[in-house]
Amino acid sequence: MTVIDKIAWIRIENSAILSTRSHGKDVYYLPGGKREPGETDLATLVREIDEELRVAITPESVTPVGTFEAQAHGHAEGITVRMTCYAADYRGVLTASNEIAEVAWLGYADRDRVSPVDQIIFDRLHESGQLA
Template structure:
């Protein structure tokens, strides 16, 4: 049976480019976000992950689901898939790569080859 990693991701687009992060020792870019801790709902998990990765606070009032994508998991054993619930939200603060990520950047659609497969799928939700 295939393993499915169930995660949440923040989709933030500015000037037509998608915000992405590079986690430590990874060759592809990911959405800010990650796995839920036990008992967390999507809002709690995503706001915590974004704060831990980028040092910004998401705005609860503008938090909005835009879809769920599923794709092969990058850098995981064969057969592993990612199921990612994607959300948009405004934010407060300045982006700073913190403990969990090495860098953040905005990626244009023509740079989609730099994105992990699930993030490529999430990019389609922004069109």
């Protein structure tokens, strides 16, 4: 089994979660990405969010949310994605950049518009009352 190791940012405002859609993709993903060799979770989170959304994560506000695993969207059966998620505050204005085509605030009703691992996260956040 192949596992894609990713770090993701969970940002919830007004009971909606920040999501992104990459150019050429048909589903939304939580912002974040793969770590580079030797990178910590925090360094990956800060770098990826700056690259994708042009905002600065506030390092002292970063808190772990959980690790989630599911079939990787758009990959062969048996390739899974393991997403370690963090909540954090930020500075700046959210702006789609690099591979990101669109930034959206999604609610639980949008669950079918996100990747399989994000669906698990949506379920967990909805059950805890954080995502409406």
